[in-house]
């Protein structure tokens with residue numbers, strides 16, 4: 435099987451590549467880059483469209499098994515393809531949670547042969563109950579790429595310490611949903627001026643930063659590798675900077691919604707802005723943007739969290755936390771941060787490709803002769819409006835409904851084939 439891509443803007447910030455050329459892919463490998471290359475069995479007329487290494491999301495909730503009214507592997511990976519992702523890492527907070535090697539293998543087998551590759555994060559503790567470690571070694575052997583009780587903070591410091599210690603036997607990565615459940619309490623949004631005005635219970639920044647501080651001390655104590663999910667508070671960034679400069683193996687991710695929205699949006703968006711960790715202030719948002727630009731944070735993750743419309747109608751106090759994000763992540767960040775000059779295209783692409791792949795130990799994606807072809811293709815000129823009719827996810831709880839975005843994925847290349855987005 436040969437695929438040729440004509441006249442693409444080939445963009446790979448890792449090597450500094452940014453040129454317009456043709457690309458020939460033979461049996462899944464980039465065999466030639468240049469002008470006037472021979473045609474393959476299939477031709478992609480790129481005509482100046484942007485071709486990047488394949489986008490990789492390390493934090494998606496695909497809801498299978500147990501909550502398939504919200505999403506399943508088929509609809510979730512279709513949403514990922516529409517967003518230009520070639521790789522998606524699913525969180526284990528399903529029903530039952532993915533704390534069992536057999537279940538983990540079943541899920542990976544379900545996704546075999548799909549255009550978007552599924553990777554699975556396994557539960558850190560049995561039943562994600564935070565009390566005793568899951569069968570981590572067996573889970574990693576079954577294909578788990580990391581371990582997390584995402585959805586809940588690990589309240590017990592001794593459990594987190596043991597996990598960091600034990601995972602070193604197989605170089606396991608621990609992903610922390612940093613939340614002190616006692617401090618976050620009944621909070622449904624950021625604690626501050628807006629929560630007081632709306633009369634809603636808030637979560638203080640310290641509910642996140644105090645756990646990150648604890649986990650960094652545990653890393654200092656016993657070693658290990660820690661990745662902090664969905665950072666929201668500026669205090670957390672200061673802790674991460676200190677931890678990294680001290681040589682601790684700590685990384686972090688930010689979500690598009692924390693980069694684009696603030697607690698002020700809760701007044702208008704209601705439960706479509708009910709997130710955990712919550713949207714914080716403009717100062718926090720700007721600090722997250724700066725950390726992404728500087729490379730302190732080298733990973734953007736969607737935290738794609740589908741919920742039914744009925745569940746999101748239950749009001750701020752009772753509706754579940756979370757929004758979907760796979761289909762809008764790249765386009766929304768390109769529109770709001772890159773076209774406005776706040777972030778370079780290179781940083782955006784790096785934090786959605788090389789950064790997450792490096793942290794999670796996934797095969798690198800690069801654009802050069804001899805590399806495995808794992809590519810995303812975008813039309814940066816087109817505009818589209820986010821609406822339930824444009825979304826492939828089974829749920830439409832997007833915080834960006836009604837917004838007009840610039841840039842849209844038109845397809846991906848994986849396993850030696852072109853997979854167009856059905857627009």
Ligand SMILES: [Zn+2]
Nearest residue numbers: 584585611663
């Ligand atoms: Zn989480």
